Amino acid sequence: MGRVDELIRQLDSWKDSEQHEAINALARLGDPKAVPALHQTLNKSHESLYIRAAAAWAIGQIGDLNIIPELLDALESNHYDYGYLPETILEAIDSILGRTSPDNEKSRAVYSRVVDKLIQLIHEDPRTQIFFLRATGVAEALGRTRDPKAIPVLIEQLRQDKPTSIATAAARALRYFNDPIVIQALTQTASNKNISASVREAAAKSLRDIGNPETKRRMATVDKLIRQLQSEDAKTRRKAAIALGQIDDPRVFFPLIRTIDDSFVIHDNYEDTDVRIAAARSIGQIGNANIVTDFFFVFDRCGKALKKPILDAIYAVYSRTSPDDEQTRAGIFDALIRRLEDESKSRFSRAEIARALARIGNPKAIEPLIGILENKQEDIELRKAAIDALCTFREQRVIDALIRGFRDVNIARAAVEALKKLRDKRAVEPLIRIFECKDGIRESDYERALAVEVLGAIDDPRAVPILVKALRDKYERVRMYAFEAIPPFIPTHPDAILRLPLQDRNLLGRLIQDAQNDELLRELCKKSRRKTRR
Numbered sequence: 001m002g003r004v005d006e007l008i009r010q011l012d013s014w015k016d017s018e019q020h021e022a023i024n025a026l027a028r029l030g031d032p033k034a035v036p037a038l039h040q041t042l043n044k045s046h047e048s049l050y051i052r053a054a055a056a057w058a059i060g061q062i063g064d065l066n067i068i069p070e071l072l073d074a075l076e077s078n079h080y081d082y083g084y085l086p087e088t089i090l091e092a093i094d095s096i097l098g099r100t101s102p103d104n105e106k107s108r109a110v111y112s113r114v115v116d117k118l119i120q121l122i123h124e125d126p127r128t129q130i131f132f133l134r135a136t137g138v139a140e141a142l143g144r145t146r147d148p149k150a151i152p153v154l155i156e157q158l159r160q161d162k163p164t165s166i167a168t169a170a171a172r173a174l175r176y177f178n179d180p181i182v183i184q185a186l187t188q189t190a191s192n193k194n195i196s197a198s199v200r201e202a203a204a205k206s207l208r209d210i211g212n213p214e215t216k217r218r219m220a221t222v223d224k225l226i227r228q229l230q231s232e233d234a235k236t237r238r239k240a241a242i243a244l245g246q247i248d249d250p251r252v253f254f255p256l257i258r259t260i261d262d263s264f265v266i267h268d269n270y271e272d273t274d275v276r277i278a279a280a281r282s283i284g285q286i287g288n289a290n291i292v293t294d295f296f297f298v299f300d301r302c303g304k305a306l307k308k309p310i311l312d313a314i315y316a317v318y319s320r321t322s323p324d325d326e327q328t329r330a331g332i333f334d335a336l337i338r339r340l341e342d343e344s345k346s347r348f349s350r351a352e353i354a355r356a357l358a359r360i361g362n363p364k365a366i367e368p369l370i371g372i373l374e375n376k377q378e379d380i381e382l383r384k385a386a387i388d389a390l391c392t393f394r395e396q397r398v399i400d401a402l403i404r405g406f407r408d409v410n411i412a413r414a415a416v417e418a419l420k421k422l423r424d425k426r427a428v429e430p431l432i433r434i435f436e437c438k439d440g441i442r443e444s445d446y447e448r449a450l451a452v453e454v455l456g457a458i459d460d461p462r463a464v465p466i467l468v469k470a471l472r473d474k475y476e477r478v479r480m481y482a483f484e485a486i487p488p489f490i491p492t493h494p495d496a497i498l499r500l501p502l503q504d505r506n507l508l509g510r511l512i513q514d515a516q517n518d519e520l521l522r523e524l525c526k527k528s529r530r531k532t533r534r
Contacts, residue, residue, distance in 0.1 A: 004029060008037040011055075019051050024230055027058040035063050042074055042089075050261070053088040057258065060092025061227075065100050065110050068093055072117050087294065090137030091254045097144035098223070115147045122153060122166075136169035136290045140250055143173030151177055155185045158203070164196045164325055165290045171202035172250060175209040183210065197322045198288065205248065222247055226255045229279075237275045245282025253291045256283050260306060261298045276302075277309045284313030289321055289328040296335050304348055311356040318360060333362055340368055351385035358389035366393050370401045376408065384414040391418050399427045403434070406447040416450050420457040428460045435466055445475040452478055456485020461496035464489055468504045471511065483511065 007029075010022035023041075026034040041047060041055040056074070059067060075089045093114070102108035122138045139157065142150040150173075156162075157170035171189060174182050189195060189203040209215040225247075228240035241259060244252045259279040283291065292314060299310045318332045339345055340353045354372070357365040372378050372386040387405070390398045399422070405415030419427055434451040452470045455463040467489070470482035486508065490497060497505065 004031045004033055008034060011037055011041050016048060016051060020054060023051075023054045023058045027061040027230065030062045032062055032064065035059055035067055039067065039070055039074075043077070049085055053085045053258075056085065056088045056092045057255075060095035063092070063096050065096065065102065065107050065114075068096060068110065068114050069117075072114065075121075087137050087254055088258075090141055091251070094137065094141045094144050094251065097141060098219070111145065111147070115142070115145050115149050118142045118145070119149065119153050122157070135163075135166045136250060139166070139169035139173040143176040146176050148177075148179075151179060151182060155182070158185060158189050158195075158199070160192070160195055164198060164328065165288075167196070167199040168202045168288065169250065169290065171199055171206055174203075175206035175215070178211050183207065186210075196325055198325065218247065219249070222249050222251055226252065229255050229259050234272055234275055237272075238278050241275055241278040241282055245278075245285040248286050250288075250290075253283065253287060254294070256280075257291070257294055257298055260310070261301065273305050276306055280306065280309035280313050284309075284316035287313060287317045289317060289325070289332070292317060292332055292335070296339070299349070300339070300345070307349055307352045311352055315356055315359050333357075333360060333364070336360075337365065337368055340365075340372070347379040347382045351382050354382070354385045354389040358392040361392055363393060363395065366390065366395065366398060370397070373401055373405060373411065376410075380410045383411050387411060387414045387418050391421055394422065394424060396426055399424055400430065403427065403430050406434070406450050409446075412446075412450060416454055419454045423458050425458060425460050427454065428458055428462050431455050431458075432462070432466055435470065445478065448473075449475060449477040449481055452485065453481040456481060456488075459488075459492060461489075461493040464493060464496040465500060465504070468500060468508060471507060486511070 004026065007022045007026050010018055013019050013022070019041075023038070026038065038055045038059050042052050042059065044052065056071070059071065063071075071089050071093050075086055075093075097114075100107075102111040118138055118141055122135065122142065139154060142154060154170045154174050157166050159167070162170075171186065174186055186203045186207050190200050190207060192200065222244070225240045225244050228236050229244075231237050231240070237259070241256065244256060256279040260276045260283075283295065287295070295310060295314055295317075299307065299314075302310065314332065314336075318329060321328050321332075323329070336353050336357055340350055340357065342350075350372075354369060357369070369386045369390050373383050373390065375383070387402065390402065399419070402415045402419050402422075405411050431451040431454055435448050435455075437448075452467065455466060463485075467482045467486050470478050471486070473479050473482070497508065500508070
């Protein structure tokens with residue numbers, strides 16, 4: 001039995017890792033005999049989504065035009081699959097179309113049916129979620145066919161009333177057609193200021209690519225780098241992932257996502273983690289909003305080491321998205337909020353999401369973050385992460401929530417440090433009321449001490465009489481915090497010091513003098529010890 005036959009038998013293994021090894025090995029060997037077996041694996045509904053996606057990818061590496069109708073059937077049967085199986089099937093179709101062309105009557109008939117089916121797919125109801133998930137792949141595949149029937153269909157997607165993601169994908173797909181009608185349509189789109197900036201930019205890039213001999217070479221380079229992502233050598237995979245981050249080509253997205261996904265990782269070690277981080281950073285450099293849904297899917301499954309790099313990449317995509325594209329930005333933001341509030345997600349994931357929301361800076365994140373801060377059933381570290389994130393927002397409701405945090409010993413210290421970091425003068429009056437128990441609640445001495453500590457960090461003259469009063473407090477910690485806080489106020493707010501009653505000024509003078517004497521005594525002791533050593 002040959003090597004290919006052994007690997008085909010291995011596809012029936014009950015171990016995912018062995019199936020992955022077989023699929024990758026068959027893709028590297030490139031024997032067309034493996035295509036029917038890989039197609040069977042793709043169609044097995046009991047197999048995991050990730051094994052089936054891997055099989056689709058492998059078919060794209062070694063299949064020919066004859067397998068495309070079966071891939072289209074698989075695409076329809078997996079119409080509502082979650083994850084990126086539909087996109088991986090479309091990527092396989094795109095890969096086959098990119099390296100083959102119809103050279104006889106039979107293949108031309110297959111090609112024509114493929115084009116008709118892709119045109120049908122792109123005309124589906126754009127309100128369905130699956131349409132948005134597949135649209136970029138369909139547009140790219142139509143472009144790859146280079147069939148004149150695709151031109152009017154793709155040009156139609158450039159209209160102003162079409163979704164931005166679809167129009168952008170169509171603009172990039174039109175780069176495959178060196179046709180006067182295409183050039184005219186792209187020129188009009190690139191100069192139409194009523195169209196989204198991302199669509200105009202895609203049209204301008206396609207105009208530069210059409211007829212450019214460098215374009216064909218660049219596409220060949222992309223194909224080579226994508227193949228290198230499957231190399232046995234971790235350094236080769238990492239270099240390929242980094243290089244793909246310098247190439248603005250939509251074909252690189254799903255290969256990079258597969259590189260990140262735990263399900264496709266065979267060499268689970270620190271070297272492979274470096275490869276996956278490099279892939280995440282590359283997507284952050286060149287990715288667009290069309291990739292975010294699948295990126296979130298990988299985020300939900302990946303380990304701790306990949307959480308922050310993936311969120312960094314999502315934030316980079318969000319930052320590059322035009323502020324005019326409110327729908328796309330809102331989609332990314334809402335996806336983050338859903339995961340933040342989903343208690344089934346890990347504490348680590350939700351904490352990283354809180355930090356990502358802080359970077360985005362949308363005030364709509366404030367209430368969900370406050371909800372986590374005040375929920376005593378939540379993990380303490382997650383609540384502290386919510387506090388850190390809230391420091392981004394300088395709003396009264398944030399200050400009030402942090403001050404309420406004094407009442408919970410588990411997060412009180414984090415709330416204090418956040419308020420000291422903010423140094424917002426709007427916190428002064430609420431803190432004074434806590435110290436003087438003016439809200440009808442008998443605050444604990446611990447809370448009053450925390451209020452004094454924060455007042456000492458906020459450079460506001462209203463705090464001076466309170467700090468002096470705290471010097472006489474019966475609670476030692478209150479007196480200690482007040483004593484440490486007072487000195488910086490003397491040079492910065494002398495008027496507030498002079499307005500104090502005489503007895504308070506005398507008390508303050510004695511304390512300052514005692515502190516200076518103590519400092520002088522410590523200095524003398526140091527000098528004495530140095531002389532003794534000599």
